[in-house]
Amino acid sequence: MKIVVDENMPHACELFAEFGEVIPLPGRHISAADLQDAEVLLVRSVTRVDASLLADCPRLSFIGTATIGTDHIDKALLATRNIPFFSAPGCNKQSVGDYVLSALLVLAERYELTLAGMSLAVIGAGNTGECVADKAEALGMKVLRCDPPRARAQTEEGHEFVDYQTALSADIVSFHVPITSEGPDATYHLLDAAHIAACPGGQILINASRGEVWDNQALLTRQRGERPLRLVMDVWENEPHILAALVAHTELATPHIAGYSLEGKARGTWMLYQALCEQTGRNPRGDLHTLLPAPEVSALSPGRGVDQGLIKQLVHLIYDVRRDDARFRNRLGIQGSFDGQRKDYPERRELSALRLTGPFAASPALAALGFDCQP
Numbered sequence: 001m002k003i004v005v006d007e008n009m010p011h012a013c014e015l016f017a018e019f020g021e022v023i024p025l026p027g028r029h030i031s032a033a034d035l036q037d038a039e040v041l042l043v044r045s046v047t048r049v050d051a052s053l054l055a056d057c058p059r060l061s062f063i064g065t066a067t068i069g070t071d072h073i074d075k076a077l078l079a080t081r082n083i084p085f086f087s088a089p090g091c092n093k094q095s096v097g098d099y100v101l102s103a104l105l106v107l108a109e110r111y112e113l114t115l116a117g118m119s120l121a122v123i124g125a126g127n128t129g130e131c132v133a134d135k136a137e138a139l140g141m142k143v144l145r146c147d148p149p150r151a152r153a154q155t156e157e158g159h160e161f162v163d164y165q166t167a168l169s170a171d172i173v174s175f176h177v178p179i180t181s182e183g184p185d186a187t188y189h190l191l192d193a194a195h196i197a198a199c200p201g202g203q204i205l206i207n208a209s210r211g212e213v214w215d216n217q218a219l220l221t222r223q224r225g226e227r228p229l230r231l232v233m234d235v236w237e238n239e240p241h242i243l244a245a246l247v248a249h250t251e252l253a254t255p256h257i258a259g260y261s262l263e264g265k266a267r268g269t270w271m272l273y274q275a276l277c278e279q280t281g282r283n284p285r286g287d288l289h290t291l292l293p294a295p296e297v298s299a300l301s302p303g304r305g306v307d308q309g310l311i312k313q314l315v316h317l318i319y320d321v322r323r324d325d326a327r328f329r330n331r332l333g334i335q336g337s338f339d340g341q342r343k344d345y346p347e348r349r350e351l352s353a354l355r356l357t358g359p360f361a362a363s364p365a366l367a368a369l370g371f372d373c374q375p
Helices: 012-019 077-079 093-110 125-140 148-153 191-200 216-223 260-280 308-318 320-332 337-343 364-369
Strands: 002-006 021-025 040-043 062-065 119-124 142-147 173-176 204-207 230-233 356-357 372-374
Touching: 002 012, 002 364, 012 040, 040 260, 062 260, 077 191, 093 125, 093 204, 093 230, 093 260, 093 320, 119 125, 125 142, 125 364, 142 308, 308 364, 337 372
Parallel strands: 002 021, 002 040, 040 062, 119 142, 119 173, 173 204, 204 230, 356 372
Antiparallel strands: none
8 A cells, every 4th residue: 555644643654554655744735646646645634635635546545634623624525436534533632631721720820710610611512622621620610511513412411501602601711613614503703703802801712623713813803902811722713824913912822732642643543543454454453552652750649638739730740831832932933833833742741641649649630630540
């Protein structure tokens, strides 16, 4: 097989080499010419898989994206061409959950907030949204779930759903939806100028889904007024050519890396590897954990009871979002830095890489946040 892969997909070369020749290319620049004799195409979110890209690829028999989102894939076209398609649902949900958790703890310290008792609305209660909801509930927060398709289906046990207007009344609103432009649940500019204008001053809004879910220009207008919002933005309209003026009006700003933990990226590649093994009748070699190096800090024993302060120390030992925020701001004016920071993103582990031991590790909250607790 000839296998074309996004060069930023970790472990792709070592995993897929058993199938044939692996050709890593810059994801944003993969072209139709690269696929003329390819049998497998593996991408991430920056590659648009559409009629233009697939204009001349008669041998292509497997397309996969190592992401949870699939809005960059023309799935209807693949169906008409009978090309099997695979994605990686849930692969980086823990990573995005850790990102939101780290951001919440930064803002709690910055503004002297006690998160327990505050309300957090999750817009989009899928794999990632539910992970964020679980972590927020572990902090003692009141979680409001807004997901109209799931609310209509009434298939969720134990969860009540609220409408969008109710969700926007929460102290903190975190968006975890795919980007869609049509139908009753379209998410393009879901947070539009009217909603932005109606948000109370100082409200915390988090977007770790897709940049076009928020009207960035309307946000900039609001932020230049007298009652700015507290914005945490990992995604932006028109990436990588973002509205740079908005960055100065955010609390935390990063270059679409919320899901970029070592585990999350490796998990996405591994899920596609398993899918290709199944399609070709092979047995997968090893498992996901064999791909991961030992973490820098693997275990410790908390010396006191669990409260917001201790949780902050433990979370930021593993991942402090302020490091990514500082790097993003420092390199904002450098051409190509948005994609460059994603390509050369430093190693980052998920909270599960830290084993907590001792009597204080028995706290259900620490396990619910994602730590490996072994009292």
